[in-house]
Amino acid sequence: MPLLEISGLKTYYYVDVGVIKAVNDVDLVLNKGECLGIAGESGCGKSTLALSILRLIKPPGRIVGGKILFKDVDLLSLKMEEMRKIRWHKIAMVFQGAMNALNPVHTIRDQIVEAIVNHLDYSKTEAEKKAAALLKSVGLNSSVLRSYPHELSGGMKQRALIAMALSCDPEILIADEPTTALDVVTQAQILMLLKDLQRQRGLSIIVISHDLSILAQICDKIAIMYAGKIVEYADVETIYVKPAHPYTTALINAFPSVRGPKKPLSILAGEPPNMINLPPGCPFHPRCPSALEICCKVEPKMVQLDREHYVTCHLYGGHARKES
């Protein structure tokens, strides 16, 4: 049963020079206990999608359409007061940039206790106990409670933030680029922590990253995003073994691997499209190695290739049917 079901979600930013369709008609499902990865280049709308789920979009951005069903309740129809009961209690988020998300002039204890007291009916002593327990569950010693953020390493700060996000026992955790700016060993530790939390707490996780090698390590399902749309969605094996969309293939081949024989890296030329002025047809066609004539005219629709494998590409449907 899907825990979170997003359908036709549209989040636009109304800026002076035009409209940025950062999330443009996105359908996505997160099942209970699942880890979903959202991948794409910077500016493709990944973070906007995450913020939309929590309804944290600020003007000039606005959610203009669609539904976000959490346990059959449409989050977009809730009043702000009701939404506040969902945020952090049911759906929590670890924001991008662990280094800067903590307040430098308060101890870790103060910051976690504040989160707990604000959201739950706890006394301060109870909250402090809970804070220590939370830190333990993310692998931190309780002596960290007395520390200020500058006394901690990047990995420790990220753990503290995850502990804070878990303070109200949420059902969904959204992690936006949880390991960017951490070195490989710390990164591996954080990834393993997320995986453990998923297993032990039955937590459902959405991980946002541009790094497909990270997502390969922890996710069950992967959605590839390009110019505000989901261009491919499948379980993790399918994405890496039989990628359908040329963009997915290009992204995977852009990663060097430390194991196995050395393969040349393929270079995906060009930059992500200008979101105000998207190219006609498929937004990926100017960079696509297998673009057809139709790709620059008609926008492709999402087609189902397999039970849980969807792709938005002309190579797999509509007028230009080809063997996959």
Added chain:
Amino acid sequence: MLEVVHLSKYFIMRRGLLQYLRREEPKCIRAVDDVSFKIDKGEIVGLVGESGSGKTTLARLILRLLEPTSGKIFFEGQDILSLSNDEMKEIRKKMQIVFQDPYGALNPRMTIQKILEEPLEVHSLYSPKERIDIIKKMLKSVGLNPPELFLDKYPHELSGGQRQRVVISRALILNPSFMVMDEPVSLLDATVRTQILDLILRLKEEFNLTYLFITHDLALARYICNRILVMYRGRIVEMGETEQLISEPLHPYTKMLISAVPVPNPSIKISLPPRASEFVDVFTYQGCRFCARCPEATQLCQREEPPLISLEGGRSVACWKYK
């Protein structure tokens, strides 16, 4: 081309009043500790390690942006530590650095033209007219085409990848022979990353360059470097030719670094050896520095620090297992 001999840099921590009154010895961080290596002309040497292992300090010492505590640095046969400031300025033309953060490395109030003109002005090279031609040529060779489009832009108008191209062209404009690349792609997206890596390799051929390439990602180092130096807490713990080092790592630390790199393949999972996250007291230097986190540590490792031992095939490792 470049030789570093027994190079060390210790940072002495300031004492508090109490420690001063108690006459405690000031604490000291050995950011770079007795490091020796050579880089030949035309090589790309990778310097790999976690954050805090001293990679950037070593790079800054080599460029003489920091004065070392002890040791010697020879650049093209010249002992650069004995040079005066004026003599050093000449050498600086030949050794340049590309920093990690393309957002912080460019002055936000200067246009791209100004940014690229500055090094030429500092070294009073060429007439103002010639400078424009050189800048345009440079922008073209780093793939910012057509250059006229970029000359009057400010850094904030460019994407991360474009900014890093500007940073690279600024380093190249004095026609250096040696470049330090300090994590040049770690803040860039995957697709932009491969574009910049490709550019770095192309420029090496075009301008006949030698690189010291700093990164924490061994997968990246594998694609770029001929040789890799692995650094841990100020020491070089392993050195070797890239494919050899990656296919059969010797030092437990190198093994750990390799096992932590995520692979774009869901059937190969990352793993960390036991004790990998053990707390390390950064002020103690007894025994092997890695022994607190090492799964294979013995009593000897806790007592004595292993020297860097040379093995066959140009490899070296600092671990008692290979003595």
